[in-house]
Amino acid sequence: MIDGxxxxxxxxxxxxxxxxLEGLTRGEISSILDLSTRMKEIGERPLKKVPSLRGKxxxxxxxxxxxxxxxxxxxxxKRLSADTMSLTASASSLTKxxxxxxxAKNLEAMGPDIIILRHSAAGAPHFLARHxxxxxxxxxxxxxxxxxxxxxxxxxxxxRLGRLEGLEVAIVGDVANSRVARSNxxxxxxxxxxxxxxxxxxxxxxGLEALGVTPCxxxxxxxxxxxxxxxxxxxxxxxxxxxxxxxxxxxxxxxxTRERLKRARPHVLVxxxxxxNRGVEITPDVADxxxxxxxEQVTNGVAVRMAVLYVLAHRQGRAS
Amino acid sequence: MIDGxxxxxxxxxxxxxxxxLEGLTRGEISSILDLSTRMKEIGERPLKKVPSLRGKxxxxxxxxxxxxxxxxxxxxxKRLSADTMSLTASASSLTKxxxxxxxAKNLEAMGPDIIILRHSAAGAPHFLARHxxxxxxxxxxxxxxxxxxxxxxxxxxxxRLGRLEGLEVAIVGDVANSRVARSNxxxxxxxxxxxxxxxxxxxxxxGLEALGVTPCxxxxxxxxxxxxxxxxxxxxxxxxxxxxxxxxxxxxxxxxTRERLKRARPHVLVxxxxxxNRGVEITPDVADxxxxxxxEQVTNGVAVRMAVLYVLAHRQGRAS
Amino acid sequence: MIDGxxxxxxxxxxxxxxxxLEGLTRGEISSILDLSTRMKEIGERPLKKVPSLRGKxxxxxxxxxxxxxxxxxxxxxKRLSADTMSLTASASSLTKxxxxxxxAKNLEAMGPDIIILRHSAAGAPHFLARHxxxxxxxxxxxxxxxxxxxxxxxxxxxxRLGRLEGLEVAIVGDVANSRVARSNxxxxxxxxxxxxxxxxxxxxxxGLEALGVTPCxxxxxxxxxxxxxxxxxxxxxxxxxxxxxxxxxxxxxxxxTRERLKRARPHVLVxxxxxxNRGVEITPDVADxxxxxxxEQVTNGVAVRMAVLYVLAHRQGRAS
Numbered sequence: 036m037i038d039g040x041x042x043x044x045x046x047x048x049x050x051x052x053x054x055x056l057e058g059l060t061r062g063e064i065s066s067i068l069d070l071s072t073r074m075k076e077i078g079e080r081p082l083k084k085v086p087s088l089r090g091k092x093x094x095x096x097x098x099x100x101x102x103x104x105x106x107x108x109x110x111x112x113k114r115l116s117a118d119t120m121s122l123t124a125s126a127s128s129l130t131k132x133x134x135x136x137x138x139a140k141n142l143e144a145m146g147p148d149i150i151i152l153r154h155s156a157a158g159a160p161h162f163l164a165r166h167x168x169x170x171x172x173x174x175x176x177x178x179x180x181x182x183x184x185x186x187x188x189x190x191x192x193x194x195r196l197g198r199l200e201g202l203e204v205a206i207v208g209d210v211a212n213s214r215v216a217r218s219n220x221x222x223x224x225x226x227x228x229x230x231x232x233x234x235x236x237x238x239x240x241x242g243l244e245a246l247g248v249t250p251c252x253x254x255x256x257x258x259x260x261x262x263x264x265x266x267x268x269x270x271x272x273x274x275x276x277x278x279x280x281x282x283x284x285x286x287x288x289x290x291x292t293r294e295r296l297k298r299a300r301p302h303v304l305v306x307x308x309x310x311x312n313r314g315v316e317i318t319p320d321v322a323d324x325x326x327x328x329x330x331e332q333v334t335n336g337v338a339v340r341m342a343v344l345y346v347l348a349h350r351q352g353r354a355s
Numbered sequence: 356m357i358d359g360x361x362x363x364x365x366x367x368x369x370x371x372x373x374x375x376l377e378g379l380t381r382g383e384i385s386s387i388l389d390l391s392t393r394m395k396e397i398g399e400r401p402l403k404k405v406p407s408l409r410g411k412x413x414x415x416x417x418x419x420x421x422x423x424x425x426x427x428x429x430x431x432x433k434r435l436s437a438d439t440m441s442l443t444a445s446a447s448s449l450t451k452x453x454x455x456x457x458x459a460k461n462l463e464a465m466g467p468d469i470i471i472l473r474h475s476a477a478g479a480p481h482f483l484a485r486h487x488x489x490x491x492x493x494x495x496x497x498x499x500x501x502x503x504x505x506x507x508x509x510x511x512x513x514x515r516l517g518r519l520e521g522l523e524v525a526i527v528g529d530v531a532n533s534r535v536a537r538s539n540x541x542x543x544x545x546x547x548x549x550x551x552x553x554x555x556x557x558x559x560x561x562g563l564e565a566l567g568v569t570p571c572x573x574x575x576x577x578x579x580x581x582x583x584x585x586x587x588x589x590x591x592x593x594x595x596x597x598x599x600x601x602x603x604x605x606x607x608x609x610x611x612t613r614e615r616l617k618r619a620r621p622h623v624l625v626x627x628x629x630x631x632n633r634g635v636e637i638t639p640d641v642a643d644x645x646x647x648x649x650x651e652q653v654t655n656g657v658a659v660r661m662a663v664l665y666v667l668a669h670r671q672g673r674a675s
Numbered sequence: 676m677i678d679g680x681x682x683x684x685x686x687x688x689x690x691x692x693x694x695x696l697e698g699l700t701r702g703e704i705s706s707i708l709d710l711s712t713r714m715k716e717i718g719e720r721p722l723k724k725v726p727s728l729r730g731k732x733x734x735x736x737x738x739x740x741x742x743x744x745x746x747x748x749x750x751x752x753k754r755l756s757a758d759t760m761s762l763t764a765s766a767s768s769l770t771k772x773x774x775x776x777x778x779a780k781n782l783e784a785m786g787p788d789i790i791i792l793r794h795s796a797a798g799a800p801h802f803l804a805r806h807x808x809x810x811x812x813x814x815x816x817x818x819x820x821x822x823x824x825x826x827x828x829x830x831x832x833x834x835r836l837g838r839l840e841g842l843e844v845a846i847v848g849d850v851a852n853s854r855v856a857r858s859n860x861x862x863x864x865x866x867x868x869x870x871x872x873x874x875x876x877x878x879x880x881x882g883l884e885a886l887g888v889t890p891c892x893x894x895x896x897x898x899x900x901x902x903x904x905x906x907x908x909x910x911x912x913x914x915x916x917x918x919x920x921x922x923x924x925x926x927x928x929x930x931x932t933r934e935r936l937k938r939a940r941p942h943v944l945v946x947x948x949x950x951x952n953r954g955v956e957i958t959p960d961v962a963d964x965x966x967x968x969x970x971e972q973v974t975n976g977v978a979v980r981m982a983v984l985y986v987l988a989h990r991q992g993r994a995s
Contacts (some may be wrong), residue, residue, distance in 0.1 A: 082730030083760070090402030091429065103781060106760055110732065110785050113758040118404070118433040120426055125657050141423060141629060144653035145430050262870050309781060333784035410722030412750065438724070438753040440746055451967050461743065461949060464973035467720050 050162045051350055052171040054341050055180035056222040062224055064189065067342050071190050074345070077114060077336035088117035088348050094147040096122045097174070098154045103309065104174055107333070108151050108183075111340035117348075120147065121342070135159060136166055143167040149347050152176070170347035178212050184308055187339040188218035189226065191332050192263055194302055200227035205257035205299075207233045207289055208267030208316060211240040215308045216267055220246055234267075234289060235280060246297030255288050261299045265306040266291050266316045282315050291317040296326065304328050371670055372484045372491040373663050374458050375500035376542040384509065384542055387662050394665070395658035397434060408437035408668050414467040416442045416458070417494070418474045421628065427653070428471050428503075431660035437668075440467065455479060456486055463487040472496070490667035498532050504628055505538030507659040511547065511652050512583055515624055520547035525577035525619075527553045527609055528587030528636060531560040531600075535628045536587055540566055553577035554587075554609060555600060574609050581619045585626040586611050586636045602635050611637040616646065624648050625632055633668050682691050691990055692804045693983050694822035696862040704829065704862055706980050711830050714985070715978035717754060728757035731988050734787040736762045736778070737814070738794045743949065744814055747973070748791050748823075751980035757988075760787065775799060776806055783807040789987050792816070809906055810987035818852050824948055825858030827979040829866065831972050832903055840867035845897035845939075847873045847929055848907030848956060851880040855948045856907055860886055873897035874907075874929060875920060894929050901939045905946040908955045922955050931957045936966065944968050985994040 157177035238267035477499035688703035797819035
């Protein structure tokens, strides 16, 4: 039983939804990471299943396609014995807030306990959370946040390096458009890590200093002495436009090579949210090298999502 | 356990399939509605799951798309612990009866206990039922019937108003093309309700009097003193053609407004099978108003479908 | 419990993957067929479910579409109480080996116990098996093998005729492009059956004699005295090209008619992997006639796939 394996309910954060990592306290983040450790142990057993969410219904509503993230959530839900429903919708049919509301209200009427929403519009999960009784998990909303990605990144760092406090984390790439970067920045700062950002000038948002992070013009500056180098995914379809350089130009300026990685600490972790564009953001030898924890991030994603689903299913004394 | 919570098997209707509501007796309909009440209670528990259909396989075969109806059936099946399979097929690949038969025979060979079929051709579920051993549920066949929609509508009315006998029910819209209207008409008449129909002349089928219903030229006549106003969904893609007026014209003549609704009884229920075209069939303030039970219909749909699956899984002493 | 119903683990073949039937020993094939018999019994119970693979995750990764085969595997997995995940991918996104590897590595990181791969490239499952810890089942790879189809065909023959040794099996059609034919040839030869092949000259691969099979120019020669006539599916989209005759021409030369079937033994079995092109490969009266075991093949497919999943889940003492 997970209930025996994990800590008592009283110690969990009193989350009603998981909409973003901005505003979560250090204690709340630590609790989820601690619970994720227990969840990861379940995933290493021969029988990777506990009855914790039996009789609960977890619904994924992905208005923006992502097989990987959806599958990760579904595996997490099934390991907890929840029933899963998977709804997809074309963005076009849900562009109006009213229609998202109608969809959500109808979904709600079927009684799901947790709704996991991915949507191209920033704020869509917050809108949903105001209108449904179910717990809402943001699985990525526009350029805003992707909180479970941020949590799995923190979990991976903490598991490998033993702490988050005081670490130097370099985030490199299309920062301005990255919800992964935003979620990581909020949570890393809360946990006491230092964050440096680097990317093409057109991909760096204004006002970074206000977030407590350090912009670096060159990738080398960001990597110098870093404990973690987190590469962001480039949307290849944007390449060659006015704001984006070509593949080759991007790689030349901001690609992670073994040579550049030498500037980091010996124990450096190389991270990437996937899927990788090999030879654009990162060379294959670094992506597959000893510093890379990219596949561990995927494994940890299931554990962290189990923890999030567990916490939300047990909110308000509504749990089994 | 549902088996303890519901009535004994002997009291259930001896249905082999649910192909339509035409021909069901008052006793059979009442039994399903009674069982639905027990099923709805399960959906209100923290653990919304009973083992009644454990080891049974429920297969949805949707040749015509409908995420909402399919999801409702799947949620119902999972709450009863059935395994679910979901098959979709393009209408084009199944236009010939022979090919539907081949598909069905192959599906049958995998041993499903219940097949839920939606098909654009009236009579397709009846054809299927003659050729497979599995129980068949009609989830909508062309312009013919949509029996679980009819049952959930009756359930919603009975739950809210306490009875069906003697009620005045107005059905408004594209009656000629509506399988929802047909299933409701058959069942409401069987249960002793009175039915009035209203819609554009081109959307009213001939021979309505033979069904024991009252056609009304104007929506106001249909609503006058009604206990229930059931709005039908308009296929917007048909709008503007020879048979259909424009959106605006339709709304002007047959849209449900608060002003028009005043003609009904004070306790009137406003119903719609969804999804709503706001501002065409119904104004937003009415759709979201106190008379509206539109979202309750969705909730009740799961309960009614649980009841139907339960009855069919237990036919012929084949149950657990 | 299946574990009580079937034989002890020590008697199962020590398969790590099921990539093809080429190279399997007679003992290994017999063991899987014996286990399939027990699995078929489970499918005939009112409660068609055993807990053998509870807590195991079975993932289907179909890069080439096949609803039928995928559904058969999913039903098999669910009858054993495994959790199932279904991933589809467009062939275009997985044309490069590197990308299939990235997909597989990411999938692997979520911890599936068994990956079932269908891919248009021969050898893709073997490539996958070298790079993941999960057991891999080949659900069809290009023109190479389709081992579970071969096993279900052998199971069907053995169940009906009591043996495989010494039987005369005619395989008719597009042999050169058929992975079904290849898997059957390997396994039938291993089990001591004699195989005759017939088809248009452009559809007969060179070097057949080396496989120990007998090519026949005319279908009549192949059928003469046969115990089994196995018709292959014709890809209708290839018809009329340089290598393929027209539908009518194909049927005239190689279609299975009642007249032609008279040349076979009285107890002959007519088989087809489905879906059938009626009137091209086979006449409807033969497809639906007393000799046809085409739907039994579908039923047996679930049983054989249960056996394969069971064996692979219990490899290396990793089982429950």
